[in-house]
Amino acid sequence: MAESAVSIVLGNVNALAVRETTMLCCVTLEVELLKDELKRLRGFLRDADNKWRRGDESTAVLVGQIREVAYDADNAIEAAEYMQKRNRLKKGFMGTISRYARLPSDLTNLHKVGVEIQRIKRKISDIFESANRLKIVDLGNTSTENLQVDGELPQEYGPMHQNFEDVVMVGFEDDYQEIVGKLLDKGDSLSVVSLVAMGGAGKTTLARKFYTSTSAKQHFEIVSWVTVSQKYKGIDLLKDILKQITGSTFRSADQMQEYEVAKMIHDFLSQKRYLVVLDDVWETDTWEILNRTTRAFPDAENGSRILITTRKEDVANHVQMPTHVHPLKKLDEQKSWELFSSKALPSYKRSVIHDVDEFEKLGRKLARKCGGLPLELAVLGGYLSKNLNAQTWSDILLDWPSTKNEQMMRNMLARSYWDLPNHYLRSCFLYIAAFPEDSMVYVSDLTQLWIAESFIPHIPNHTLEETAYKYVTELVERSLVHAVETSMGGGRIAIIRIHDILHDWCKEEARQDGFLDGVDKTTGRAGAQLSSANLASYRSTFQSLSNVILPGAPNVRTLFGFQLESVSLPRLRFLRVLYIEGSTLRDFSTVIGGCIHLRYLKLHCCGGVMLPSSIGQLLYLQTIDLRDTKLDSQVPQSLWEIPTLRHVYLTDGFSPPPPARSVRQQHKELQTLFWDVSDVGSECCYHDMEILLGQMGQLTTLFLVMSPMPSEVFNILAHMPHLVDISLSNFGVLDKLPAELPRGVKRLRLCAHVIKQDPMPILEKLHYLVVLDLSGYEGQTMFCSAQGFPRLQELKLVGFSTDDWRIEVGAMPKLSDLTLRECNRKLPEGFLHLPSLNHLMLYRMPQISEDDNTLKELERKGCQVESL
Template sequence: MAEHAVAAVLQRAGATVIQEVASLGQVPAKVEALKSELKRMQCFLRDADARMERGENEMLSQLVSEVRDVAYSVEIIIDTANILARETSRPPSLLGAISKGACYPVHCKRLYSIGKRIDQVTARVGAIFREFAKYSISSSTGLNETRHSMDENESMRARRLTLPDFGDDVDVIGFDSEINQVKDELLDSENKDLTVISLVGPGGAGKSTIARKVYNLVAKKHFNSCAWICISQQFTVYGALKDIVKGAMGSQDFEELGTMSEMEIIKKIHSFLKDKRYLVVLDDVWRIEDWDMVQAAFPDVKNGSRIALTTRNSAVSNHPNARKIIQEVKLLNNDESIELFNRKAFPSYVLHGRDDLDSFRELGKALALKGNGLPLAIVVMGGFLSKNLRITEWRRMVASINWDAMKNEGDIRAILDLSYYDLSSNLKVCFLYITSFPEDYAVPVGLLTKLWISEGFIPNVHGRSLEETALGYVEELAQRCLILIEKKSSRCIRTVKVHDVLRDWGIGRARREGFLKDCSSRDEVETSYSNEMRAYRVVLYDSVCVKVGVAMPNLHTLLIFNAARLERNVFSFRGLNYLRILYFDGMRGRWQLPAEIGQMVHLRYLGLKGGTYVLPASVSNLTNLHTFDARDAVVEALPIDLLSISTLKHVHIYKVESWSVWKTTIQSNLKSLFILPGSQHPKAMGRSN
């Protein structure tokens, strides 16, 4: 992972070369020399990362962590120098020239500080190279990365020829019996009682797939009100109730909910549903207590209403104090396993012009049976092998995985490890990034690709825009069966999800490697664990109320979900001066962003979702901002200088209540601009080039 940290810095540095202005003195030359050292270091890191994956030397973890810290320090230096260059290269007015002269000592002090930091980082780089020699870490020839690059180019060509088949029937092989049984129970006209139908089975057995298939078949046709609720391990009563209101009541106006207690919301839902025939799916229920906390919302008025739940815990399925039907989800038989494997391992675009398919199919049959009928294991294995149509690779999988352990424990981590190791460094971090979103979260592809680009994960590819390359990565991960396609239109993927088993695995991996830290409490933010590297990205879920900048002053990315639960008088931006990505999701009510946000001069992406925001004038100081995305929020007033930020490329504000259009200066570098006064439809006004 440190290898990619260095690569990402070099990628960003290449795109934003320090301006060669006289006011920066020797800084540009020093940074170029430092970048050359980082390029040389990247070759050594390939060997270090490979040895860490094999578990050869735990001491390497600290060394790799130091390399990553150096890479981020170089990025800060580059950004700081460019900010200083832009400030000193503006054509001054007469008063500006006088002011500039008065500020010259401050400029010299800042320039000296940059030079000193470069010297410190250069010394650290030298010490790291000496450590490489101590551990006998060699400079990789780069053959492995070259292979990945070739694989990515091949897969790009394959996608241009044929997109994968994303039909609804792909992942329901072997489930016909369960689907029909659950459907019959839901529609049983003789059973008027409120009935809880439970699908029980291990993770990856297909419980949610069956429930989703049946839900899509019967929900709107046979029930007056429907809702799909993901419970998950991060269950909160408020979050579940909010989702029920949104799904069953069709209401997205949560202003009223913000002033209501949980019991008041339960009564509101109960009152709404009591004269409806409703269907509610509670997906991935872990604990008996989770059911107890929401069951009062569901009235039994003897009209054939149904609740379906999926769970790994048989005790949960037996608990509801209502009429119960329990459906054990069986594993796939041999023929079904082979059919599912073949669909994933042999997509249509790899079948053309091959004369060795019989050999692959014979070996594939043996591999499919080793999946022990667990659909997720077979799907991920097939997705991995579809990108590795080499007999030696298939035989290596047979020999390298402890199949007995998987059979006895249902543990598919070995398959996930193998599939993950096969990804290029860019795809690895893109996949881990998706796992930061909450469980069962439908991730908009437009949001995801903008975050990837802002993070520097997407390389420049000749003849393709960054957005096109990022969309190609989404398709690649879908073809490898590492993400699920939630919604598509005109053969374009709109939203994606990650299976909860893959998400749990990815979150664990991200924490160990210091790529990302997910936190659901103050203690998790403030605690460092012995088996984790220091993280530069943090995801806060639900009711986390903490001065995160104090606990993690070097933070680069902060994603906050269910931000409505934040205590605004406690949460603070102080200390987040190096932040590059800031995203709020699920805010309610009106929130005045503090003026201190203007000190976050390294910020590249600012995303706001839900609620009404008041932006301080200081947001115009965000001189590195590339994207401002508030398409799912209301902006009360737009500062007139915001659109004059020279680095700004994308602005999406679909509802702004106050905007002095004629006083606003719009700089020419914008690629997309959508600003809608009042409640106009987003297509009514805007610019895109």
């Protein structure tokens, strides 16, 4: 990944040359010369990196030096650019002077930058000398990988992903039904169902399939999932369960003793039917450890269940209560082929393959080699789907080593990893190792992180977010990550997960490469000690530690922290990414203002957070995400002066914008605004926000919650023509909707206490609308015309009490999912005119009986009806 570091720096320098050619003044020439040296350095690096990976340890030092000098160059160049950015935002007389002339302090700083660049160039010269002594070859611009122009991925022929959970169910339908039967049987006593199989056999997938099913949600009042793995602490698992079942962060649990947590779990569950999933249990005494102080999981004789997945049969048999052990068999030859072919030869690719029969013949032989393991079949299939060359398939079959399954899996992962089209995508894949095992990773978070790290190249006519999403789909297609959930209606991948075997491989590869270090509750070691001896890491992730002082290495660029009871940040001058979740921060406000290179700041479910006014000095900040974090201060006005903001998520701490005459910053980059100010409780705050929102004409996503929401907010939407995703909540009484809304909107959520006028005649004209979530209409009639809602796929209506809902033939031709919640009416006969309706969900609608004629006719036509 050292080549990735050099390429990232070169990309930043090129972007700098486009944006700020004049700003570097006396160091412009130095930067151009440095860029040439870095290009030449990249040619040497390719050979050095290859030799190091083949076992030549003498080149490891050189690889580390090249990475270090690349990042030093990035820091130096950006320091000069920062001065220009800062001067442009200065106001008054000094602002005018700094924008058109050079202040003595600026000249001094620019001189320091020039001196630093000279130092870096001397280090590069030393590296060249070392390379010559080590006989490192300059490979120049010749590429050792399949790198498309500008980093763009090859175009696919059809659908870009399949849901892994659905694909891997091939061959396990009977197993799944048996497991469901045991979990939902009528026995009242608390009992255990254990899935037993080797790694990669599909245990977790089957467990999660049930855990997320409607059947589980209907049958159990409380559900909780924790991943145990080989290294764990009982109290940490109990705290995680407590937070899940109480439905909140429950921060006080962090200070509680183990017996107190266990007792709270016991008391909370004693009156409820619950399901607790213990995934990936390795030790026989895990159940005893979880119940050693107080029996955490009571037997209330109400049919509660424990579901365990494990690789060891003795673990499954050790639990001292009624237990059903289900050994998960490997797939037979035919099922193995079905799973393999679904990945390697999907239907949309078969049509363009010249000789499908030859590929099927080779594919069946390769599928047999995988020994019936779903993960191995999926990863190999994903790899071969990108290499539709009969010779490649034949070579793999001939070279198939006679090794154990575990080593074969590792070999296959390495092959798939190095087959990724470019080093940008390899960096993106390894980056997932920063998240805890079995995490549900939101694609929006991941893509914004990749962009902040400069892993996403600029491609003409594509936004960075679009390219990043292509990278996600590429990883899913190759089965290196799994699509867990897609977005409503649009079908875009929303959440991914990486299998624990792949996660372990990623962690090891990232550590050995010096790409990322990890420290958790079981290691207790400093991050730098975990990486290869000669490759210092610039990224670290910390999990489940107490009283942590994160490393103070001056060149650290990325820090992740998960469930850190109390964490102190050192002064990190070159920090680009800070991602902290479920932690209490100390002295945050005194540190963050000095992180002038910061691109990404996420503090999720954290305490002790105060945003200082110096937050406005973070002139490279792209994403700030403070959802579910309680601020100890208001959001400073200076935040809105940052010109590079792309995504803003705030749920607490409202601060009005500065007066109109001082608002000069047009938010040309801002795409996402998520703002929950419901706690403010006053309409007047909207008028303070109106000026600021008026500067956000490029927004594509607006999520706004106020109590109450004023109807004047619709006036602002008229000035946001690029909106595709709108969510406006907590209107009071809304007389009617505006005659026009942004024409390109695809997802719309409007939540009101009362809507007086029928909203459908206006909303059905939104020709691109795919998802509609509407609540509060209390009119007597509702009408959907024959040409209305041409693209609508999902419709959710809450709290409707119309007497007459008429749906003409031809309305909503693509509607597939319909949800009605607390709607005081019968089902209209117009539902039978909806040709694509295949799923109807009814929440809290007791007036709808099983004898309802419309309901029976829908079921007869194949529509799945569920009621909660």
